[in-house]
Amino acid sequence: MPPFGGIKTLDDTIHETPVSPLLSGAELTKEWQGVKAMLKGCYRQLSLQDFCKKFILKHQNMYPNFARLAEIGLCMEVTSVECERSFSTQNRLKTKYRAALKDESLEALMTVGLLGPPVTSYNPAKSVRIWLKRKDRRKKRLMEAYKPRANKETLKK
Incomplete structure (x- = not known):
């Protein structure tokens, strides 16, 4: 009987549900010689991304496991x-x-960010207007603290 009064936990469910592997290592090994020949031959000038795209389009039926591997490779982030x-x-x-x-x-x-x-x-104008309207004391304190500097023109007058 499962713990918690008969309620299955996530751990119990995971162990009960078999998950089939995405790729077969044995099948990949069988397909590798053909894919290796392509990489050394006609596809050697291509980038990895271009190779994966072309491989999926042209060779998916002949090499289904490597085509799936190429699909996974195209989805992965290669930088940090x-x-x-x-x-x-x-x-x-x-x-x-x-x-x-x-x-x-x-x-x-x-x-x-x-x-x-x-x-x-x-444009901060709308946010500043809202902030100034929230509390009157903020506006007064802001205006008291802000004293414009005297420039040369105002000193001459």
């Missing part, structure tokens, strides 16, 4: 650029002055 970009964005956002950011806030800021529009296209 996105990961590095994410860490850089996080390091820009979470500084020693903002170390107490909650996970939800950090996630929202990172999403905007990674996927949002560029900062140059943002």
